[in-house]
Amino acid sequence: MLSTYTYPRFAYRTPPELQNAPAHRYPVVVIGAGPIGLAAAIDLAQQGVPVVVVDDDETVSVGSRGLCYAKRTLEILDRLGCGEPVVQKGVSWHVGRVFFGSSEVYNFELLPEPHYKRPAMVNLQQYYLEQYLVEHAQQLPNLDLRWKSKVTGIESRDDRATLQIETAEGSYALEADWVIACDGARSPVRRMLGLDIEGKVFKDRFLIADVVMNADFPAERWFWFTPPFHSGQSVLLHREADNVWRIDFQLGWDADPEEEKKPENVVPRIRAMLGPDVPFELEWVSVYTFQCRRMPNFRHRRVLFAGDSAHQVSPFGARGANSGIQDADNLAWKLKLVLDGRAPEQLLDSYCHERGAAADENLRHSTRSTDFITPKSAVSRLFRDATLLLARSAPFARSLVNSGRLSVATLLHDSPLNTPDAGASPRPPFPPRMAPGAPLDDAPVTDADGHPGWLIDHTGNRFVGLYYAGDAPLDAAVTQALAALAGPGADPVPVEVLVIGQQAPAGKPPLATLSDVQGVFAQRYDARPGTFYLVRPDQHVCARWRQFDATQVRQALRRALCLEA
Template identity: 65%
Template sequence: MLSTYTYPEFAFVRPPELDGVPSHRRPVVVVGAGPVGLSAAIELAQLGLPVLMLDDDKTVSVGSRGLCYAKRALEVLDRQGAGQPVVDKGVTWNVGRTFFDTEEVFHFNLLPEAGHERPGMVNLQQYHLEEILLKRVAELPGIELRWLSKVTQVEPHGQGASLCVSTPEGDYTVDTDWLVVADGARSPIRRLLGLEIEGKVFQDRFLIADVVMKADFPAERWFWFDPPFHRGQSVLLHREADNVWRIDFQLGWEADPEEEKKPERVIPRIQAMLGPEHAFALEWVSVYTFQCRRMQRFRHGRVLFAGDAAHQVSPFGARGANSGLQDVDNLGWKLKLVIDGVAPEALLDSYSDERCVAADENILNSTRSTDFITPKSATSRLFRNAVLGLAREHAFARALVNSGRLSVATHLSGSALNTPDAEPFEGWMAPGAPMDDAPVDLPGGAGWLLRQVTAGADAHFTLMVFGEGALPVLPTTPVPVKLLRVLPAGSAPRDGAVVDREGLIARRYDGRPGTAYLLRPDQHVAARWRHLEPAPLQAALRRSLCLH
């Protein structure tokens, strides 16, 4: 029980299969109703695909667990109709500060430049996020969610998979064309299929203590190395919703997890940190270890893995749930086009290829952070402390301080779906890059660029063209392509166009008159040209769909 949150309990509804009603074959089954599974169901339903969801529990996650949701994840949630409730409920922040002993040695700003709708990060307990996503699920007619339904057997075959589902009132089977597995780090389905997950388990333990208190600390991320209230270890502080604060204490590998969770051990640690002037109440306590590992491939025939079921990282950098939401963003439109017969199944191999690259990037950053935070040799600790000491006065050392490189979207620069530039461009919006946002003017008032680039129920691409110039006759394309013009500041807004209110789109995209960008349904750049011609556009689209 929590003092600030009451857990909902969702009723088991007896499925018709238990009463002899034949189970019809499902286009997609999603297993796991955590953030990634719920996001997957929403994404697919918005694309017009009916989804059956199965979860072996009857409530949302216990404890705050996942906490920090980065700008890119918020943009994904925006397209799924859940971004604004997350921002409204959560705690927005952009600044992180790192201390060595009692002195600040380093700070960063996740969003140093204005002109983005979403902040660098929002803190929100995972149970709140799941409840927001569940409300969105209830609004969509294409999702059937079955609680207390545990998958106990999976038999993949060439055209899908057969599942055995265990419930409180009996077992039944269901067949599906595609199975999306989002059942968490321990993934029963991954184990049922005998699939390996490889990597490194770190020999250290951290205590999470969620405490309720009213404090005037700013909404920032604070990280201490060797503070006077917890010598020789590190501590992390975050503000959450409902006057809850998360404190992470490094314990060391030899700590007894059960002993460390006892209030008589936890409370003195927090009192030493906060001092007598801050009254608090314990809300939730847990001890965790962490690992950095992933599956070799995220696609196994018609079984697709996402989120922690596919890859895991340490919590330093908030790369777990954020990466899982980006998995869904990458997977949804591809699965839609494959099911519709527009693209070959090879397009789903690109899901695995691109998200394995993202997982490797996250694992590399997470491993480096963990090695810096928890050095395992005297030499590593000496180096770490020397860096922290020098960082007080020297900029070069600040760049070496690593208390967690926080989650950002992966640039898929090596993707086989990209069409390489044929002409020179400035800036970072190269093929494979996630789109930058910018403020725009619309016929109905002010808006944001990213909200004009959405997949739609047809998983269309977007052709973003700068200026008023005439377009060539566009070819017949394998998928719909929506035209979006970008007009210079001061232009009159009109349908099918946005006005670049502050000139940021032109600057960020090096958008001269006549420049054109082909944008994927997941808002990654597929191709760009200085002068658009029909044949290169068609070739780039076919490449993005694995039709070449």
């Protein structure tokens, strides 16, 4: 029990398979009702795909667990219908501070540019996020949440998967076209299928303590190397909702996890940090070990792995939940098109390629952070401490300090779904920003009715074309060609075109229009009249051109669907 949160209990309902209903094969079964499984299920259900979610529990996660949600994740949650409550309940922040001993070495700004809908980071206990996702999932008619339903067996074939589900009322078989395994770092599904996860377990442990207190620390990320209140080790401080503060204490490999979790051992550590006069109470305590591991392949026939079941990283840098939600974002649109017969199964292999590359990136960052935070030799510690001392006065040394590279969206520049700029024939060339594979940069826009909003909210769940008209009216031939991309019989899938100009158009425009009244879109996208961006359903750029060419757009679209190389 927590003093600041009351755990909901979700009711078990007898499944139709135990009511002598006719055998039914579901398009998708998701295993695990954590943030990743719920995100994947909601994404698919909102696109019209019937989904069953099975989970062996009946409530949300215990303890704060996942904590920091990055801007890109918040944008995905917006599309899933849960972004606003997360931002409203959570603690927004964008400044981090690094300390060595008792003095500040330097600070950094995560979102130096203005004009984004969402903040750089929001801190919120994982149980709140799960609660919001469950509440939204319960409103979707084609999403079936099955609590107290444990997967005890799974068979993955070339054309379907069969699961054995155990409940208090008995066991039953559940058949699916596809299964998404989001059942955590210890993944029973991975074990049942005899699949490996490879990587490294670091010999260090950290204590997590969620503390309830009224404190005047700002809403920032504070990281100490060898502070006087925890000599020779590291400490991290974050603010959460409800006056809860997350404190991470480095313990060392020899620490006994069970002993360290006892209040009589935790309280003195916190008291040494806060001082004798600050009242506080413990909310939740846990001990974790650094791990940097991943599966060689995230697909096993008809089973697709996402989140911690596919890859695990050390917690510094907030790369766990953020990466997992981006897994779901990457997978859902591809699975939808494969189920609809509009793309081959090869498109799902691109999920493994792209999110495998993201996992490798996260593992590299996490490993380097761990090596810097927990030096493995006297020489490594000497180098680290010298770097921290130098960083106080030398800005170049700050790039060498690694207290956890914070999560940002992976740039999928090597994706086989991209049409590179060379293939898109840009003249003059584009700058690197917003290259194929990059997630969309947001920008303030105004719609045709004069309502202000954000570019990111006008994209997602379908292919979108962004055509920049500048201050010139659209040529009739260009208008017709743009409209044809989404017209009857659009090949291979429709592309909804948004025309972006500097001013609101007069009268009723033939295409959806947005006004770039502040010029932010033109600056971030290096847009000139005629510039065209092709954007995937997960809001990543897959091609761009200086001048719109319908034939080239359709070729790039077919490549993004794995219909041609």
